[in-house]
Amino acid sequence: MRRLVLPIAALVALSGCKEQKAEAPPPVRPVLTTTVALEEARTFGPFAGTVQPRYESQLGFRIGGRIVARDVFVGDQVAKGTRLAALDPTVQQFALVRARADVADAQAQVKNASAAEGRQRILFENNSAVTQAQLDGAVANRDTADARLAQAKAALQKATDELGYATLTAGFDGVVTAWSAEVGQVVPPGQVVVTMARPDVREAVVDIPDDLIGEMPKDIEFTVRLQEVPEVTARARVREIGPLAEASTRTRRVRMSLIDPPDGFRLGNTVTVAFERPVSPRFPVPSTALVEDDGHAAVWVVAPDGRTINRREVTILEREEGRAFVGTGLKAGEKVAVAGVHGFTEGQAVRLPETDL
Template sequence: MRKFVKFSIAAVVLPLLISGCSKEEKVAAPEAVRPVKTLVVSSPETANVRVFPGVIDANQKVDLSFRVAGKLKTLPVREGDRVEKGQVIATLAPTDFEIVQRDRQARYQEAKANFERAAQLLPQGHISKADYDRLESTYKSADAALAEARQDLAYTTLKAPFSGRIALRMVQNFEEVQAKQAIIELQDTSALEVKVDIPESDVRRMRENGERPSLRAIFGPGEDQKFALKVKEYATVADAKTQTFRVTLAMETPTTFTVLPGMTTSVEMRMRRGSMSGDARFKLPLSAVRGDIKLSPQVWVVNPDDMTVASQTIEVGSMSGTSIDVVGGLNEGDRVVVAGVAFLDEGQKVRLLPDVEQADPDLTN
């Protein structure tokens, strides 16, 4: 009976142990996946080109307004009209201003006559010096008031301060307008500006090392739709949200097609670099290159299908700073590990970190 009990317990416990062992065997250790910093290799022509969205703006623009309040009498211009410098844009009804001018003209003449008589009587002692000074002050005040009335009357005529085009008309004729109320937006489109927001790294490259990038505004595929740009001015404070810098570029106005302020364009920035040797195809940071057992230069290339790395022997050229020219062994579009190469193994799974700046390996370190 005792043997039967032992046999029964063993018969129950043994399958449980076997089952537990089999479950442990099914749980495989997770495969280590190493995060890596990479760079997609590009040809020098591609790597040194940036394209940014830009907005066209007028070379000069202003909101025109009267310096006095009144009722519009004439508003002969329409949106899109071309105007010349000094051309009348609008006028106010002058009646009220003419009345004020005539009143002050009369006051001025009276004050002038009184002052001139006082000037004749003062040497003879027929008028006190205090009365003379009072009459002189009244005369000068009347003269200033008359000049102000004349100026206000002149302000009822609004003229173009420069030649340009009427971009926007904010009011209709015969409306009552206030002083300094904008009624017309005038733009000088004889030359244009392109506003573009550029990241910090590219602004640095524009200003340092004498690289002097070539800049073009591109409106279409044809060469007649590509225009050279020159840097006019740039902000030295980054935008708080985008951390980019506003750069203003000057461009000649196209004559073959219409380009107006507010339109968009693509700004191509091509860096002029001569540091690569004649046979070099790519440039990599030195941190990406390692030596195999025979000290042959190699890099880790990421397979995008299964996210594993494989060693690739390369031919190298000259070194410059923290980068090296690659003569052969890589193709454009290959993704190369650029940091931590000593900790990788053949066929190891990897996870990509955010891409680094790819146009200039010197900036990746």
């Protein structure tokens, strides 16, 4: 009897071990998640840029010479008519003296020719020994003297102007942005010496990737923020889009006219440019979070206690590269699995990482 009881007891114990092994809970699986957030506006940008003047002039002397004076420096505010630089005027002063002497000589010649022509005319009218040819010669001499006087006066005006060209003045109220020559340097006519900008008309200049130019909304106002003080903002409209992309960066230069910018928008400030437009409420999630079967989309949502995961049906409003926008089925703040979504089971135990993606 004892021999029969022992095998039976062993079988009962063995079957109990198998049941315990079958009922062991599945292992806790680590899950990579992201926290969803409600999006009610789409942002185009932001793009970094700078504040630049719309009007900028490169100024130079209209004559050549050696620079002897530089009166302003980069960053100086100058008023219209302010002297910026000057050339050595010695040569122009000598030319002016000579031109004045030529005018005086021509005036004397005109006076002499006019007197001679008057005497010849009186004698001719009194039937004296003056022929018509002699009178015509006197008239021609007077006309020649008048022409030479006009020529001398034009040369005097030119010499006066060239003396004035030895001084470079500001043609408008502006700010000096660059210098291209120094005192003692000999410059030819037209060489750029100083660059001036008009600070009253300012623009935001940004470089936007070529593939995003087509997505840029038309006829809208962008928001421009100072990077160092984001609270200071201004509105801007697109004025010009570069026709060609830069070869190395594949970006196109976009110039935006600032609309009534505050004083904080100074030339050279770094800014960010962006545009927000309202959209229907949505939750952006990575494309890897979606599980799609027979045209239906779902995601795996981690329970609030962070211990289990459950499948939930969602509706997709829009897709773009690497992302999908969920319309219904999610709530802000929920955690969604973004990797290994085809290996989960309903109610499976999971372990969250220390940080989300």
